[in-house]
Amino acid sequence: MNTLNHFIISILLILFASQAFAVKPTITTIERSGNKTILITFDQPVKPHPLSDNLVGVKLYSDATYYLGTQHSGARYSTEYINPVNDYSQQMEITLGDDSFRMADASGKTSVTALLDNVYITNATNQYNLDSYIKNLVLAFSHDLTITSTNNLNANEGISLIHTLATTNTAATFSIIENTSNLFSLSGTNNAILAFNGTTTNYKTKKSYTVKVKATIGNGDNENTEQTITVTINNILTINNQTLSVNENASIDTNIGNPLVTTGTITAFAITAGNNDGFFKINTTTGQIQVAKLGLDYETKQNYTLTVKITGADAEDKTAEISINIINLKENTLTIGAKTLFVDENALVNTDVGNVNATGTITTYTITTGNNDGFFAINNTGQIQIAKLGLDHETKQVYILTIKITGTDAKDETAQITIRLNNLNDTTPANITLSKKNIVLGEPAGTVIGTLFATDPDDGDLIYTVNDTNNFEISDNKLKIKQVTTEIRTYPITITANDSLHTSEPQSFNITITATYIAAPVISQFSITQGENKGPLISKDGGEVTVSTSAGTGTYAWSSADFSNTSTNKTFVFNPQSVNVGTRTITLKVTAGDFSSERVLKLKLVDTYPNGRTDINGNxxxxxxxxxxxxxxxxxxxxxxxxxxxxxxxxxxxxxxxxxxxxxxxxxxxxxxxxxxxxxxxxxxxxxxxxxxxxxxxxxxxxxxxxxxxxxxxxxxxxxxxxxxxxxxxxxxxxxxxxxxxxxxxxxxxxxxxxxxxxxxxxxxxxxxxxxxxxxxxxxxxxxxxxxxxxxxxxxxxxxxxxxxxxxxxxxxxxxxxxxxxxxxxxFDIVFILLMTLSAYYLIRRRRQFSH
Incomplete structure (x- = not known):
């Protein structure tokens, strides 16, 4: 075979192998993962098929009994791919309804048949599966609940924090079961937000706080879990730059200001720089800076800058610059004390009033306040003198001067000097008046006719004298008849007033003896009794009340809007049992001749007379x-x-x-x-x-x-x-x-x-x-x-x-x-409120102007 043929055969073998060994994805297991979830495991990573809407049909049944859906129909539920990698996952979870497993769980069976429909998936080689699946589904599932969020938290003192709680089941609900500090609370969905209120926390007082929370998804032991969460308070140290001051020549151990202002729990204070002369030391526990040795001198050095370091447990060291100013002291001392001096009214210019009480080397005396009228002056020896005429006791009786003394290299001092004017008897009594000028025929000797008054700007005691001493006498300021009046007539008399130095002009009066009253009778005193109790305090349960009075000869008429009784005698009797408590009134009118007087008696009515109270004189x-x-x-x-x-x-x-x-x-x-x-x-x-x-x-x-x-x-x-x-x-x-x-x-x-x-x-x-x-x-x-x-x-x-x-x-x-x-x-609050109101009105006006 030539090379070309070998290549063609190799390609065909590869294509054949890829098709022969490529496998469509399929479901290997179906298991219940929660109260309403089913977990599907595939034989390979998959992702949703493009035709998928991420909904899967689910039926649960056993033989002919359907626990979810029916023979001819079923519900569709949402799906979620678990931990996908590049969109591919080997597990998918179906979330059913809240009670989808209810009938199956109640059947008593350990497993049921699950029919899954429309599981549209594809694998990495585009092999897809659109099949339905029938699998046995075990109803029991492992659902141990665990809180996965951290249980150790940190917070700065005085600061609050928020912590999100989490468990292995997102449906878990949280509650607090121990909260001794009452600083923790829950909120949000399923109470998953834990809040810690740290606004009042202080590292020094308490360094940590705990709370125990519970997560639950049901009633079973494995459906509940608890966690103790600890919040540790951080120790945060702070110290700012501060300025203190101390007198020059201060003695050893003199405190310089108050202890340094810091925050946090501090274990030690130390001066680390700026104390080369050794004048200062610091209390390592309290932070109080003190004088360490003698020799602080304003003329030599006016300011020192110290570096102070603070340290604390579990905290970062902090430093600050503390500036100490040296106060220049006056070397000489002056003193002046308050004093009261007296001078006669109408005193002449240059009359000495008196010296002030002052010590030290004084260079000047000055009246700084209280001398607006210019009546006084003070010389260089401290003698106060009259500067001009016109001091008058009847115009002003007291002057309060502020005297300031000054000296070389000494602090100025002041004191209040009170000057009182002696009231000289320089005016004559005048304007004598007599309150009453008649008396009824037959009145006995010693009967008061009227009361005398006169004006005297010098405020001295006055002695009155009557010219007719056969028929009249004056005791204190009361004009009295000296013998029994036997006939109707008028006595012309004159009366003078004497203040021990000056006697007034005689004042004429006509005293008339009349057959009948020509003035209203005096209703002098009421007497009130209720059983053994006396006085204007009466009670509803105390029985009858008797009111009596004496106003001399005349007719009596008692009346009351509060009590239905009336009387024309000198007594008035009533029972307050049915009257409301409070202030109740009785009116008495006494008529003598053509004249009458009227007086309203006010009584305080209570339900029961106070136990142990007595009022013997009835006042x-x-x-x-x-x-x-x-x-x-x-x-x-x-x-x-x-x-x-x-x-x-x-x-x-x-x-x-x-x-x-x-x-x-x-x-x-x-x-x-x-x-x-x-x-x-x-x-x-x-x-x-x-x-x-x-x-x-x-x-x-x-x-x-x-x-x-x-x-x-x-x-x-x-x-x-x-x-x-x-x-x-x-x-x-x-x-x-x-x-x-x-x-x-x-x-x-x-x-x-x-x-x-x-x-x-x-x-x-x-x-x-x-x-x-x-x-x-x-x-x-x-x-x-x-x-x-x-x-x-x-x-x-x-x-x-x-x-x-x-x-x-x-x-x-x-x-x-x-x-x-x-x-x-x-x-003062009234004036303050007024000022605040006016300020607010001004700000509103300004805002309106700028807004346009």
Whole structure:
């Protein structure tokens, strides 16, 4: 055979062999791989035939019983080629429906026949197979579940992390079964996202956290698995460059600033550079830098820069530069102390007021503040002197100067020097008034006709004198009849007032003896009893209540909107059993001749009288709170009280709780509990509210005085406010020297310490008010009945823009601008809110301008 023939034969043999030995792909095994999956293994690598839609028909049956599909029809399911290489795989998995194996598993059989249709595949040599396959399928399958994701995680302290859980079966669902730290949570599909909340973690406190998770695909033992996951906290060290300072000549072991600011768990601090002179050392545990030796001198070197290294377990070392500034000290020392000096009003120019208390080598004395009027000067010896005429106690009583002293190589020092003006008796009393000028025929000797008042800017005690000493006498400031009145007539008299140095001009009065009353009777005092209990606190279950009073001769008329009873006797009896709790009122009207007085009694009704409470004198204060006070003394706070005139009785208002001082909450609660309109908002009150009742005045329309020991000193620019349940807050009506205050160290306002001055004096702790029964400052609807009710507060004006059309404060003025705030410093938040609002408005305006 020639060569050509050999070549032709070889080619034919190769072609024959390739066709003879090429094998079409076929299925070797079918096995169940999961709850709803079938795994097919081929005899060679294959890929889907171009005609394939990756869907395979599946029927499961045994003999004539079909568990999936029917004899004539079957369902088609999606397929997935396992781990393909260059698109070819030797295994394919069919995913059935969720309950496709249900009937077969319930049959009790160990295997069934599986008919697979439309398995369209081709191999690498383009041999394809479009056949159907019938194979025996064992229902049991190996499905041990394993969590394949890592169980060791790391996180920086204070940082959270997210971890994705995975198992050998993608259908597995996760749950947390142990989470003692409560820092772990699950979310996402099948709860496969594990979150660790590390925001509060700290390496120093705890170095690792664990959680145990469970994965499940069923109820069998091999369908559940658990894994303990550990999160280890990293120790991250940080230290930034910092600047400290220390005085020159500092002693050894002086701390330089605070310990260095770092983060992380540090095992050691060390100075590694910049300390060649050895002036510094560092506490290796706390990071506190200290002076190591003497000799730090500003004139030699003003700054040192140290390199500090920090180390920690399981952490990278870190370094920072610490700059230490040396502070230059003044070598000389000056001192000056606060001091109070006194000088007479009207003092002449160059009058010495007094020297300041100062030490050291002083080069200058200067008045820096408090001398706006220019009344004072200070010379180079520290002597304060009068610089100009015009000091007047009635205009201003106290000047507070700031004195500054300076010296060579010394720190300037300042102190406050208080200068008080001595009030000289340089004015004469004037404007004598008499509250009442008549008396009924037959009144006994000693009966008070009226109360005398006069104005005296010098605030001294006044002595009154009457010219007719046969028929009249004056005791304190009370004009009295000296003998029994026997005839109707008029006595012309004159009265003078003396302040120990000056006597007023005589003031004429006509005192009339009348057959009947020509003034309203005084309803001096109510007596309230309920069983063994006394006072205005009564209970629904305590039985009948008896109210009695004495207002002299006249007719009595009792009435009440809360109780159906009426009475024309001196007593009023009722049973509160069916009345609602709260404040209840009774009105008494007493008529004498052509004149009448009316007084409203307020009672506090509760369900049951407090156990153990007693009120022997019936003044509305628990005996445990009385502290043996007199009838004309009312406790406000511990060791503080309000005192009325000696012949009167003072009681707490119905709004109080065993005290003459109210809080804003008590005021509000009273109005809410008694369904009253809210008139309190305009003061923004935070404290120091005093509320009281003075009864037993000598005559209707008379004057009385109260002295209040203040809980808080009077602030600068203060005003006095008064409160009424009907109208709310308004200004106290000022006039005729009816507001006085004083500063005294003892805080006992009735003693002789301190000098009473007209108006509200800054820093004063004592307040004296003169109140007229039925006057503008009498809060019982201005009734002239021998009783004065008053609720007052010391306040300072606070500017708060805006307008309040409701005008709840009861004033006639309108428009925005000014409200009154007792203890105004506690209301800084109002001004702050206003400033923030204005700032926000400005920013909005700016944004709109730039947006266009």
């Amino acid at each position: 509305g204060i628990s005996d445990s709170k009385e502290l043996r006070n007199s009838n004309n003394e009312l406790l406000t706070t511990t060791n503080k009280k309000i005192t009325s005139s000696g012949d009167t009785r003072i009681l707490p208002s119905i709004m109080g709780e065993d005290s003459g001082q109210l809080t804003p909450d008590q005021l509000k609660q009273y109005r809410v509990a008694n369904h009253l309109s809210d008139y309190t908002k305009d003061t923004l009150t935070t404290g120091d509210i005093y509320s009281y009742i003075v009864e037993g005045l000598s005559a209707t329309g008379d004057f009385t005085q109260v002295t209040i020991e203040l809980s808080t000193p009077i602030p600068a620019n203060a005003v006095l406010r008064q409160y009424s349940l009907a109208t709310g807050w308004r200004n106290f009506v000022v006039g005729n020297n009816n507001i006085q205050s004083k500063i005294n160290a003892s805080n006992v306002c009735t003693d002789t310490d301190g000098t009473w001055q007209t108006g509200l004096i800054t820093g004063a702790t004592c307040l004296k008010l003169t109140l007229k029964d039925g006057g503008e400052n009498d809060a019982d609807d201005n009734h002239a009945n021998g009783v004065v009710e008053s609720t007052i507060s010391i306040a300072t004006p606070v500017i708060v823009g805006g307008n309040d059309d409701s005008n709840d404060n009861g004033d006639s003025s309108s428009g925005g601008g000014c409200v009154y705030n007792p203890n105004a410093p506690a209301r």
